[in-house]
Structure formats: C-alpha cells, structure tokens
Amino acid sequence: MSSSASLSEIETLEAFTEELVARLSRVVPEGEVRLKAPLAWEILRLKKTVNAVILGHNYMEPVLYHSVPDYTGDSLQLSAVAAETDADVIVFCGVWFMGETAKILSPDKIVLVPSTKAGCSLAEGVTADDVLRLKEQFPGAPVVSYVNTYASVKAVSDYCCTSGNADKVVRYLLNAGHDRIIFVPDRYLAENTARQLGLRFWMAGGEEEAPASGGGPMVIGWRARCEVHELFTPEDVENVRRQYPDAIILAHPECSPEVIERADVAGSTKLMVDYVRQNPAKRFALFTECAMGDNLAAEFPDRELVRSCSLRCKHMNTITVEDTLRSLQTLTPRVELDPDIISRARKPIDRMLAIR
Ligand code: SF4
Numbered sequence: 001m002s003s004s005a006s007l008s009e010i011e012t013l014e015a016f017t018e019e020l021v022a023r024l025s026r027v028v029p030e031g032e033v034r035l036k037a038p039l040a041w042e043i044l045r046l047k048k049t050v051n052a053v054i055l056g057h058n059y060m061e062p063v064l065y066h067s068v069p070d071y072t073g074d075s076l077q078l079s080a081v082a083a084e085t086d087a088d089v090i091v092f093c094g095v096w097f098m099g100e101t102a103k104i105l106s107p108d109k110i111v112l113v114p115s116t117k118a119g120c121s122l123a124e125g126v127t128a129d130d131v132l133r134l135k136e137q138f139p140g141a142p143v144v145s146y147v148n149t150y151a152s153v154k155a156v157s158d159y160c161c162t163s164g165n166a167d168k169v170v171r172y173l174l175n176a177g178h179d180r181i182i183f184v185p186d187r188y189l190a191e192n193t194a195r196q197l198g199l200r201f202w203m204a205g206g207e208e209e210a211p212a213s214g215g216g217p218m219v220i221g222w223r224a225r226c227e228v229h230e231l232f233t234p235e236d237v238e239n240v241r242r243q244y245p246d247a248i249i250l251a252h253p254e255c256s257p258e259v260i261e262r263a264d265v266a267g268s269t270k271l272m273v274d275y276v277r278q279n280p281a282k283r284f285a286l287f288t289e290c291a292m293g294d295n296l297a298a299e300f301p302d303r304e305l306v307r308s309c310s311l312r313c314k315h316m317n318t319i320t321v322e323d324t325l326r327s328l329q330t331l332t333p334r335v336e337l338d339p340d341i342i343s344r345a346r347k348p349i350d351r352m353l354a355i356r
Pocket residue numbers: 095119120121122123148226227228229289313314315316
C-alpha cells in the first residue's frame with residue numbers, strides 16, 4: 001500500500017501543481033492537471049479541518065489517485081488501514097461496496113463515498129435472498145462471499161475472501177472437511193479458484209442440474225460477472241503476445257478462465273502493483289481496469305504499461321476530484337448501515353482474517 005504524504009506536505013499551490021504536472025506528464029494532458037490541481041489542493045486543506053483520511057482505490061483516475069489519497073491500494077487493505085487511524089471521517093474514493101466494508105470495520109467513523117452512482121456489477125449481481133436460497137439448496141455448505149458484495153450479503157455469508165486469498169480460503173474449508181463450497185458472486189473468480197485447486201465447478205442458477213454428491217469436492221458458483229473484466233478475450237491476450245513478445249502479461253482473476261490460462265501471472269490488483277514494482281522487466285501488459293495501468297505508468301516512467309484504454313469501469317469513473325471536494329465540504333453522501341448488519345457482516349471478514 002502506498003501513501004501520497006509527500007505531495008500533501010508541499011507548501012504552495014504553485015509548487016503542488018508543478019509537481020503534479022511532472023508526475024502525470026506521461027498519462028494526463030497538462031491542461032487537465034492544471035485545471036484540477038486547485039481542487040485537489042483544497043481537498044488536502046479541508047481534510048485536515050475535518051480530520052479525514054482519504055483512501056484511493058487502484059482504479060481511480062490518475063489525477064485523483066496521485067493527488068489526494070493518504071493511502072492507495074485495494075479495497076480491503078484500505079478499509080483495514082483506515083480503521084487503524086484516528087481520523088473521524090473516511091473518504092473512500094472507490095465504489096459503494098468498498099465504503100460499506102470501511103463502515104463495517106470502522107462503525108464509529110463517518111464514511112463518505114463521493115458518488116451515490118458508484119455501483120458494481122458484481123455487488124449488484126447477488127442478493128442476501130439468493131444466498132439464503134443457495135444455503136437451503138446445499139445444507140451445510142459454507143458460503144464464501146467475495147469482498148465485492150454489499151454488507152447485506154456478507155451478513156448471511158460464512159467467510160469473505162479477496163481476489164488475492166480466494167484459494168487460501170477455499171483450501172482452508174476443504175481441509176476442514178467440506179466437499180461443497182458456495183462461492184458468490186463472481187462466476188469467473190469461483191471457476192478460476194476451482195481450476196487452480198483442481199476442484200469441480202458448477203454454476204448455480206444455470207441450465208445444468210446440480211451434480212449429485214460424490215465425485216470429489218466442488219465449488220458452487222454464481223452467475224454475476226465484472227462487466228469490465230468479462231470483456232477481455234483470449235484473442236486479446238494472443239494479440240498482445242504477438243505484438244509485444246517481451247511483455248509480461250498479468251490478468252485479474254475476474255477475467256474468464258480462458259484469459260487466465262493464457263496470461264503469465266494471475267492475481268489481484270495488489271499482486272499486480274507489487275509485481276510491477278518489484279520486477280525489473282521493461283514491459284508489462286495489464287488485463288484489468290485501464291486506470292490502474294495509467295497510475296502505474298505515472299509511477300514508473302522507465303516501464304511501458306500496455307493497457308486497453310477503452311476498458312474503464314463506469315462505476316469507478318463516477319468518482320472525480322470535483323465530487324470528492326463536494327463530499328468533504330458537505331460530509332455527504334454517507335454510508336449508513338444497520339448496527340445488526342454491521343455486526344453480522346463483520347464475522348465473515350474476521351473469519352477470513354483468522355485463516356493463516
Ligand atoms: S471494475 Fe468490475 S468489480 Fe470493479 S467496481 Fe467496476 S464492475 Fe465492479
């Protein structure tokens with residue numbers, strides 16, 4: 001996880017603007033940076049007044065990502081680090097389910113998500129009722145819910161997981177003697193995890209009937225998909241391989257199994273960021289939301305990041321510097337959750353964190 005503390009320590013708007021222009025010169029037109037720099041400057045001033053900590057998900061647009069967050073990273077990491085601070089207010093520059101996770105881990109803080117339109121096709125792809133029906137259909141099978149779910153779904157789940165530890169959580173449940181594991185909501189993450197561990201996979205809610213017991217452990221998936229990652233095709237990977245034979249291809253496990261099996265490395269946004277930071281190779285191709293490639297390209301001017309600039313998440317795109325400023329000025333929109341949901345949704349997160 002990285003922090004942009006050095007930018008917030010700059011003493012004048014002019015120096016701040018010049019530093020931001022220099023940092024983003026490879027990825028954002030200078031005029032856009034100059035337009036937004038005073039807003040970012042005002043955010044940095046205001047956050048001290050209201051004692052806020054600002055979190056920036058890896059998919060935030062480059063000017064926002066590189067200017068105002070105290071911490072950048074993936075959603076669970078960010079929520080956990082914010083809970084450790086003495087801030088009164090958390091501003092989560094990310095989508096709504098991320099704000100809910102931050103609220104679950106910091107129930108006494110005010111949590112703001114700058115846009116109420118920042119949804120997610122995965123989080124919206126499964127409801128608590130869907131999960132309860134699956135539990136009824138497969139009695140005794142534990143439910144693992146990806147962190148990309150709303151609090152109401154976490155509240156009826158047994159374990160949470162991230163894209164970085166899904167295999168670890170499923171392996172733990174296998175070792176605990178379970179031979180059927182319900183995994184919601186991302187069909188591809190579930191299927192990729194099953195493949196990785198050599199398990200059978202069956203998708204609930206589809207045409208095929210549920211296989212009978214026996215025949216080996218099985219992951220029971222759900223039909224939701226990330227509307228960004230599902231667009232990558234095996235042909236896209238092969239085209240990049242042909243055009244850039246020296247590029248290391250990294251793909252997010254929300255991509256289809258056919259994309260994952262053609263990539264060099266599969267992993268979470270955290271794994272991708274760490275990989276690029278630590279690997280001396282000169283060229284990488286990222287099969288994930290395109291803003292992350294821009295953010296890494298700005299951070300590593302000596303590397304080339306091949307990315308599909310058209311694949312921008314429309315939900316992440318609703319979070320802007322302008323909205324973030326307005327959110328701090330008005331202390332809205334706030335994430336509000338029922339205390340009972342908070343306490344029930346916290347349990348699967350704690351169980352996941354307890355797995356070693
Ligand atoms: S990139 Fe996919 S998983 Fe992430 S917020 Fe957008 S729709 Fe949801």
